[in-house]
Amino acid sequence: MAIELYKNDGDEVYKVKLTAPNDAECVIYTYGATVTSWKVQGKELLFVSKLAKLDGTKAIRGGIPIVFPQFGPGKLPQHGFARNTNWKVVDQDNKTGDMATVHFELTDSEATRASEWPYRFRLLYKVTLTGTTLSTIIEYENLDSSAFDFTTLMHTYFRTSDVAGVKVKGLDGIKYVDKILGQSDVVETRKDVIVDKNEDRVYVDVPGEVLVDGVGSEDGRVIVKRFNYKDIVFWNPWEEKAKEMSDFGDDEYKEMVCVEAGSVAKPVSLEPGSKWVGGQLLRLAPKA
């Protein structure tokens, strides 16, 4: 198990690479603490656009950007400030078992205190790689004298060899908000949710694990297990919306699907001095 820190000319860490047995690897940029690559048996399971900006000028289009403290549009810029702020590497561990772990920290700054979400806070983000899993867990802490609310999400972009073959399982019977049609409380009736058009849905209060079939290769299956995160967002821009994004190739909607674990339908409330933990564990499942 190795942990490599990559530094820029100013001697600051800009990228961390974790490796684990089974030819597993994971790369995280300190910008947004965005995971940009997760490989198992050498095979890439995450999508990053070939047009993604990796120079800190824009949130990274792909991988696992962190949405905090606001999902979607609102008082703050879309999806909040965590995905386009530099996080700090504060700890690392490759001595425990067959795993490698790195911890990132984000705290309030002059800029965040001057924003529409001015609270004092600390996020501690723990990324752990094993031979078949990637766990991404955040401890959210309120360091302010007032309570605050937030919404948060791991905006995971899964790589697909062909989006037409993707099936998302575990959403049957769950109520969702269709952000494209402007409908809420619609009930999902399909066992296999497929992607064949522009989709933007929030499945609310999903109780169990979700399985994404068709990740990395036709028969690659990834299980998404969540800790305290209640909802699952399901998104693909499809042809027309893809063309509207400057950092996304026109045809790349065929190579990805976003299945995003978070708490977004209802905000999380944190009292002064208290902590809350949320996150996900991605596991490459054995072939069916």
Ligand SMILES: O=P(O)(O)OC[C@H]1O[C@H](O)[C@H](O)[C@@H](O)[C@@H]1O
């Ligand atoms: O373009 P971005 O700000 O990265 O957002 C990309 C997408 O994120 C989520 O999936 C939202 O539900 C979508 O409404 C949004 O279009």
